[in-house]
Each structure stands twice: as structure tokens, then as C-alpha cells.
Amino acid sequence: EVQLVESGGGLVQPGGSLRLSCVASGFTFSSYWMRWVRQAPGKGLVWVSRINSEGSSTSYADSVKGRFTISRDNAKKTLSLQMNSLRAEDTAMYYCVRVAPRQLVPDYWGQGTLVSVSS
């Protein structure tokens, strides 16, 4: 069974940092591209970042470029998102997403971890 379990969310002050993790199981993690997608309370989905299967290529939404860093440890089957210089508008549920290799379909999502940025 495919499982993606996010952790690391919490309450942080503006300007602070947080590191999110997503532990994968039930599939060959090293073969899949991965994404982070967020959702502010009561709002729609917003793509944040993606990383290829080797970890050598990354992409970011303009809103987080230069502040967030996506990475992965294939040996530990873990996807990470380092978030620095956090702003109130970063407050959201953050979802880890698996991307199937054949047609790059985002086919599994985690349950999310909540990040709240407030003083």
C-alpha cells in the first residue's frame, strides 16, 4: 500500500524557518518524481515545488523561489521541504505528492501537515 506521511508542520513566527518531511512507503521511492502542494484554509490547491527522482533537478513556484528548498534522501525514502523567511501567506496545509513515472501523473497524495505563520 502506497503511503506518504508528512510531518514537521507547526506554528512559527514571520521570518522563521521550518523543515517539512514526507516519509514514503509501499513503492520504490527512488523511481518517482515528487511534489509539494499547499492549500490555505478554505482555499484551493497551489503547487509549491517538484524534484526529479535523483534529486538533481528542482522547480519552484515564484512565490517561494529563493526561500524554500526541496530535497530528497532516496536511501531514507524521505522528501523534505526547507522553508525559510516564512510569511503569513505561507500558512497552509502542505501535501506531499507522488508523480507516476510513465505519464507524470500526480497519483498519490499524503494527508498533509499544517504550517501556521503568525506572531
Added chain:
Amino acid sequence: QPVLTQPPSASASLGASVTLTCTLSSGYSNYNVDWYQQRPGKGPRFVMRVGTGGIVGSKGDGIPDRFSVLGSGLNRYLTIKNIQEEDESDYHCGADHGSGSNFVVVFGGGTKLTVL
């Protein structure tokens, strides 16, 4: 990059059918769109991908046969037949655009489906 537009709400009676629409902005009629179901308090669940020729690839795990898709022009449709209570969810559509450092994913605003 494309803009995806979804009506904010839809409703249907138990056992009836409903069609949800995701509309691509002009110039992007060849784009595929992914449909997601999000039940209250849960993470999104992949339903299926749709292009102008219909479904692209396979349905998501556990998606019943009652769910189908169609693509026409700028519109990507998700039809649910014989609606059940568990179908009451938010439905999102999304599309990939670009490559490399210019890659983005765009999402519609979501449609809240109410089962009457």
C-alpha cells in the same frame, strides 16, 4: 501559462448524475487536465487525467466506474453517475505547464459538490 476555471459549487440528488467542468484559458486546448477528489478534512485523491480524446492513462486507485471524463475544446468534464453520499467532496482540476525551471502546475479554484 493556462488558467483553469471551475464553478464554485454544484449539487445533485442521490442516485442522479452530475457533470463538473474545468475550462482552460484560450490557446491551451491541447492540454491535459488532472481531476482530484478531496473529501472534507482529507488530502486530495487522484481521479483521472483527461485530454481531448478522453481519459489519459488509468483511473486512480479505487475510483469507481461511475466516474468518467470527456474533453472538448477548452473544456474538461468529469461526470459522476448514480451519485452516492461519499461523492460529496471538493473537486479540483490541475494542469502541468512548461519544463525545467519554467515548470509550473496550475489549479482551478475547485468545485464543491453537494449531494442532496
